[in-house]
Amino acid sequence: MKKTYSLLAHLLRRPAGAWALLLLTTAGGLTGCENETMPVPDQGRDYYPLELGAYRIYDVIDTAYQANVPTVSRFQFREQVDTALEPDATGQPVYRVIRSRRTLATDPWKIDSVITVAVKGQALTEQRNNRRTVELVFPVQEGKTWNINAFNTLDSLTVVNRFYVGANQPFRITRGGQTYQYDQTITTVNDLAQDVNAAYTTVLRTTFARGIGPVYRVRRRFISRCDAVGCNPAFKQQGQSRSEVLIASGK
Structure with missing residues (x-):
């Protein structure tokens, strides 16, 4: 006391x-x-940055098959964030991306199509040819699954057909003698166990680099020759294979 x-x-x-x-x-x-505040968990939204004026140029190899005979064409795509549109009904930002095409690097660009990109809550969507698909879901993490067609009528709302693989892994690819490499990437793939069999093949693969966006896309859809004996997956009766490799980006 x-x-x-x-x-x-x-x-x-x-x-x-x-x-x-x-x-x-x-x-x-x-x-x-x-x-003192708790750190905000990394959502991975910078795997698809959207900045007005930013562009990405892709080298494209497109191969069409008819009766197992390939026809190859090569050209370039440029995707440029052109306009920030009015927010949608949920108040989320919407961007218009102009996709242009040219055959040679010396040719002038010609508008090919328009892509609408929106971030809706925990999903990033792209609308091409009046069909909206879910390209990314947040947070980006290994093994996460979702329905790429959740906003269109191709599948039911409960179908799981898209997966994350290779989260935060390095990626490298060579095109035209030039090697492109990235330290942190995430890749989305479709369910190959469901989409590849003797009768048909569907492969949808996109690799996104942090701070850059999509750097590699692959789209393959084939129908095999089938007869009374069975199907021959080595014989591409009809289909298309397209790969896009990012070769330049900037603003």
């Missing part, structure tokens, strides 16, 4: 300046505690 009274008396004898310093120190400590 005597020690308590002695401490109280000692504090009361302090000059006003000491009290002010004590109060400021205490207040600063409290403020510091109040300003």
Whole structure:
């Protein structure tokens, strides 16, 4: 008890300046505690950045098959974020991306199509040819699954047909003697166990690089030759294979 009274008396004898310093120190400590915030979990939205004027140029190899005979064409696509449209009904931003095409690097660009990209809650969607697909879901993480056709009528809302693989992994690809590599990527793939068999083949694969966007796309759809004996998947009766490799980007 005597020690308590002695401490109280000692504090009361302090000059006003000491009290002010004590109060400021205490207040600063409290403020510091109040300003501490938990770090926001990484959603991975920078795997598809959307900045007005930004563009990406792809080298495209397109092969069409008819009775197992391939016809190969090669050209370039440029995708450029052209306009930020009015927010949709949910208040989410919507962007118009102009896709242009040219055969040679010296040719002028000609508009090929328009893509509408929107971030809706935890999903990033693309609308091409009046069909909206879910290209990414957030947060981006290994093994996550979703329905790419959740916003169109191709599948029921409960179908799982898209997967994340290779989260935050490096990626490299060579095209035209040039090697392109990225430190952090994520790849989306379709369900090959469901979409590849003796009668038909469907492969949909896209690799996104952090801070850049899509850097590699593959689309393969084939129908095999089938007869009374069975189907021969090595014989492409009809179909198409297209690969797109990012060769330049900027603003």
